[in-house]
Amino acid sequence: MEQTKMNAACRESKNGAPPFEETQKADIKSMTMAELERFVTEELGEKKFRAKQIYEWMHVKLAGDFSSMTNISRDLRAKLEDRAALTVMTKVQCLISQIDGTRKYLFRLGDGNVIESVLMKYKHGNSVCISSQVGCRMGCRFCASTLDGLARNLTAGEMLSQIYEIQKDTGERVSNVVIMGSGEPLDNFEAVVRFIELVSDDRGLNISQRSITASTCGIVPKMYELADRDFQITLAISLHAVTDERRRELMPVANKYSIEEILKACRYYYSKNNRRLTFEYSLVKDVNDSPEDAKALAVLLAGLNCHINLIPVNPVKERHFKQSDADSVQKFKNNLEKYGKNVTIRREMGRDIQAACGQLRKSYMDKIQKEG
Ligand code: SAH
Numbered sequence: 001m002e003q004t005k006m007n008a009a010c011r012e013s014k015n016g017a018p019p020f021e022e023t024q025k026a027d028i029k030s031m032t033m034a035e036l037e038r039f040v041t042e043e044l045g046e047k048k049f050r051a052k053q054i055y056e057w058m059h060v061k062l063a064g065d066f067s068s069m070t071n072i073s074r075d076l077r078a079k080l081e082d083r084a085a086l087t088v089m090t091k092v093q094c095l096i097s098q099i100d101g102t103r104k105y106l107f108r109l110g111d112g113n114v115i116e117s118v119l120m121k122y123k124h125g126n127s128v129c130i131s132s133q134v135g136c137r138m139g140c141r142f143c144a145s146t147l148d149g150l151a152r153n154l155t156a157g158e159m160l161s162q163i164y165e166i167q168k169d170t171g172e173r174v175s176n177v178v179i180m181g182s183g184e185p186l187d188n189f190e191a192v193v194r195f196i197e198l199v200s201d202d203r204g205l206n207i208s209q210r211s212i213t214a215s216t217c218g219i220v221p222k223m224y225e226l227a228d229r230d231f232q233i234t235l236a237i238s239l240h241a242v243t244d245e246r247r248r249e250l251m252p253v254a255n256k257y258s259i260e261e262i263l264k265a266c267r268y269y270y271s272k273n274n275r276r277l278t279f280e281y282s283l284v285k286d287v288n289d290s291p292e293d294a295k296a297l298a299v300l301l302a303g304l305n306c307h308i309n310l311i312p313v314n315p316v317k318e319r320h321f322k323q324s325d326a327d328s329v330q331k332f333k334n335n336l337e338k339y340g341k342n343v344t345i346r347r348e349m350g351r352d353i354q355a356a357c358g359q360l361r362k363s364y365m366d367k368i369q370k371e372g
Helices: 002-012 033-043 049-059 074-083 156-170 185-199 220-228 244-250 259-273 291-300 326-338 359-371
Strands: 090-096 103-108 114-122 125-129 133-135 150-153 176-179 212-216 234-238 277-283 306-312 342-345
Touching: 033 049, 090 156, 090 359, 103 156, 103 359, 114 156, 114 359, 125 156, 150 185, 156 185, 176 185, 185 212, 185 220, 212 220, 212 277, 220 259, 234 259, 259 277, 277 326, 291 326, 306 326, 326 342
Parallel strands: 125 176, 176 212, 212 234, 234 277, 277 306, 306 342
Antiparallel strands: 090 103, 103 114, 114 125, 133 150
């Protein structure tokens, strides 16, 4: 039953259009201040300053419904109820790692779809990893998010709400955002750009753009478009291989764009905003973790101001990939450093709570399906 409902919702929400009843109502949480002002004055016939109040309720006070917006007249609240939708999501599950306090959240959206987000606690602050799509259509071989394909795009409001709900749940401020959960952010470009503008707005949550990272599998034309937006965010590129041939075995998107094209786009991005790039490299045993691979990677990235993040591949039960052993990972890092590269090995956060991309959602969906 629940599954049928969800499938219907997926059908209705193709092209990332807001799902369900929200299609009739204005998605005000995804609006910029200027858009909200226009909506409030032109559509609702109210004074402009009302938009500032509503914006503050949504993005600073993190209101979950219109009725809690107490400095707004009952009349206007009724109008909002009627004409606007306030994106809300409900917490379905929250797993807390016994190892490092990482929290993995599963949220249910207005249309019944579920997504996951992760809170990681670091010395320098709280970082939230958000999803940008329900599922993913990129098909990377080692990734659980893509196993069932793409259901739909998330709206900017749904991306914001992941952070808002986590802040409300923990009572702690989020200072860093990584768009590295399920989905390919550059495949949902307009909504992600809108999200970056809203989350870094000083009239909202005011998270510095320098504390935001977006990770892409390398959709080259969109990398140029992002560069032209002149944001101060960090761009992370999932490279995972040093030759196009090997990369195609791991990532279907490599059939479309070559490593050379990606690096050219990276140089353009750097020329525009001067931000050091990050390259992610998931280490898969006997596939891409040899000393020759390390050397080739260093040569490939020579001259680029970048940081390399090594991720020992997180085994997903539907896939056969094995994690490189600790010794090979360390040797890979040492080799890169010999060539002067800046490298970290990604600490495995929350291994005990299925923190690899899409694992929790996948096991939840499988369970629902089984229960019919
Ligand atoms: N679509 C974006 C975000 C994906 S998730 C992108 O491709 O960059 C963030 C990172 O985790 C990506 O580098 C992705 O390739 C990697 N990743 C996904 N599943 C993984 C797994 N099981 N083990 C290790 N890394 C994984």
